[in-house]
Amino acid sequence: MSSRIERAAPAVLLALVLLGAWELYVDLAGVQADLLPAPHGVARALWENAGLLARNFAVTAEEVVLGLGLALAGGFVLAVAIHMSPLLRRAVYPLAVGSQAVPIPVIGVLLVFWWGFGLFPKLVVIALICFFPVVVTTVDGLRAVDPDQPKLLRTLDATRWQAFRFAELPAALPAALSGARIALAVGVIGAFIAETTTPTSGAYPGLGREIITDVNFQTSRAYAGTVVLFAFAIVCFYALALAQRRLAPWSAQPQGDPH
Numbered sequence: 596m597s598s599r600i601e602r603a604a605p606a607v608l609l610a611l612v613l614l615g616a617w618e619l620y621v622d623l624a625g626v627q628a629d630l631l632p633a634p635h636g637v638a639r640a641l642w643e644n645a646g647l648l649a650r651n652f653a654v655t656a657e658e659v660v661l662g663l664g665l666a667l668a669g670g671f672v673l674a675v676a677i678h679m680s681p682l683l684r685r686a687v688y689p690l691a692v693g694s695q696a697v698p699i700p701v702i703g704v705l706l707v708f709w710w711g712f713g714l715f716p717k718l719v720v721i722a723l724i725c726f727f728p729v730v731v732t733t734v735d736g737l738r739a740v741d742p743d744q745p746k747l748l749r750t751l752d753a754t755r756w757q758a759f760r761f762a763e764l765p766a767a768l769p770a771a772l773s774g775a776r777i778a779l780a781v782g783v784i785g786a787f788i789a790e791t792t793t794p795t796s797g798a799y800p801g802l803g804r805e806i807i808t809d810v811n812f813q814t815s816r817a818y819a820g821t822v823v824l825f826a827f828a829i830v831c832f833y834a835l836a837l838a839q840r841r842l843a844p845w846s847a848q849p850q851g852d853p854h
Contacts, residue, residue, distance in 0.1 A: 617634055618635065621633040632815040637815055637818045638819075640815035641819035644819060648819060648823055651800070655790070655824070655827075656827065658714065662720070662722050662782060662785065662789070663722075665722040670728075670774070671729060674729065674771070675759075678737040679759075684734075699720055699788050703716070720789035720792065724781055728781065731774065732771060732777070733767060737763055739766070740762060772838075776832055776835045780828050783827055783831070784828075805817075806820040
């Protein structure tokens with residue numbers, strides 16, 4: 596427990612320093628609250644609007660979890676296919692890279708036309724934003740496997756699938772999980788983009804839409820929603836880091852590593 600506190604202390608102290616500097620800047624510079632609210636104003640808005648923010652957060656959290664799951668499944672399958680087939684790698688990899696430059700608003704209306712105003716179009720947007728880190732890190736992890744290991748298994752009459760399962764997959768798993776951690780952090784902003792670029796229905800459309808609605812007239816509440824997203828991304832990132840220690844304990848970071 597003490598070691599965890601020691602590792603977390605620098606980040607906490609830095610956050611307090613930044614918050615103090617923010618508070619001083621707003622007070623001394625006389626910045627209007629509707630342009631940049633002070634931290635105490637954001638904290639008050641967070642407290643006073645906890646119920647509203649929580650209900651919208653529940654929508655966004657569901658989108659992040661489901662969209663990330665879709666991205667992880669699709670990205671992993673695509674990475675394995677690219678690894679197994681050099682022809683597929685040459686054909687698909689450049690398109691996967693180019694897909695990251697497609698402006699989401701361009702296809703947002705099309706997704707709604709195909710699948711309506713429900714949850715699925717948002718999941719597709721999140722998956723499109725998140726899948727690329729999973730593909731890249733998994734492909735690199737699979738390519739970095741010692742070639743002698745699959746060869747040894749094949750000399751023992753192992754099938755191609757068995758060589759992949761017992762040699763390549765365990766060796767590539769840490770890289771794949773690292774890509775998942777990156778995708779998870781990106782997935783939070785992906786949910787924001789999905790909520791603000793695709794029409795929605797329901798009383799609580801998510802934190803992204805709530806922030807955009809509040810930014811001009813309820814600035815403190817918009818910042819409070821941003822704080823919730825900020826904290827959610829951090830929690831998710833380190834939760835997946837803990838999961839990585841369970842799923843791939845051989846890739847555990849040294850004790851001095853902040854991750």
